[in-house]
Amino acid sequence: MKKYLLILTIILFTGCSYKTTPVVVAFKKGNFAINDQGFLKENSFSKKIEVYQVGNLAFVFTIKNNSICINNECYDKTMFIHKLNSTYPSNLFETILSHKPFKNVKIIKIKDGFIQTTKNFFYKVTKNKVLFKDKQKNFLFLVRKL
Numbered sequence: 001m002k003k004y005l006l007i008l009t010i011i012l013f014t015g016c017s018y019k020t021t022p023v024v025v026a027f028k029k030g031n032f033a034i035n036d037q038g039f040l041k042e043n044s045f046s047k048k049i050e051v052y053q054v055g056n057l058a059f060v061f062t063i064k065n066n067s068i069c070i071n072n073e074c075y076d077k078t079m080f081i082h083k084l085n086s087t088y089p090s091n092l093f094e095t096i097l098s099h100k101p102f103k104n105v106k107i108i109k110i111k112d113g114f115i116q117t118t119k120n121f122f123y124k125v126t127k128n129k130v131l132f133k134d135k136q137k138n139f140l141f142l143v144r145k146l
Contacts, residue, residue, distance in 0.1 A: 018043050025051050026142040027061065029084070034059045040097065040143065047097050049143070063093045085137050087120050096132050096141060099125045 018041040026035040036058065038051035051059040062069040068080045081088050089095065089102060101107050101116055102123065108115045113126035121134045129144040 018048070022146040023049070024142075024144045024146060025049055025059075026140060027051075027059070028138070028140040030138055037146070040145075042097070047094065063097070068093070084139055085120060085134060087118075092132075093141075096123075096130055097143065099130055101125070 021040045021042075022037065023040045024035075024037050025040075027033070028035075034051055034053075036051050036053050038049060038059070041048040041050065045064065047063045049059070049061040050057060051061075060069070060071050062074075063077070066077055067074045068077050069075070078090050081090060081092050084092075095102055099113075101114060105116045105118055105123075108117075110124075110126070113124065115125075116123040120136065121132060123133075124131045130142070132141045133139070
C-alpha cells in the first residue's frame with residue numbers, strides 16, 4: 001500500500017510541477033501589444049507565459065485543454081482562436097510553444113529549423129525562437145528563449 005501511495009505522490013508532484021524557461025515574448029493583436037521578458041511555464045496540463053515589466057507581472061497567457069486565459073479572464077479556446085482567424089488550427093498555441101510544424105502545410109527546411117507559410121500566416125521555428133505572424137489580421141506571436 002505504501003508503495004502505491006509513493007508512486008501516486010510522485011506522479012501528482014511531477015505532473016503538477018512546472019518546467020520554467022526564461023523567454024522574451026512579443027504578443028500583438030490589434031491595439032494590444034506587449035514585448036518584454038518573462039517565463040514560459042509548462043506542465044502536463046497547461047502552458048503559461050508570464051511577462052514582467054519593470055519587475056511587475058504585466059501579462060499572463062495560459063493555455064489549457066479547452067480554454068485560453070489572458071490575465072485571469074478565460075475564453076473558450078476554439079472561439080478565441082477562431083476570432084483571431086477562422087483558418088487557424090485549434091491547437092495553434094500548443095503547436096507554436098512546442099516548436100512543432102503545422103499539419104498539412106509545406107515545410108521549408110532552414111539551417112537551424114523550418115519555415116511554413118500560407119496565404120494567411122508566416123511561421124518560423126529555430127532552436128531558440130519561434131515566430132508566428134499574420135500581417136492581414138495584424139497578429140504577431142514571438143517567443144525567444146534566453
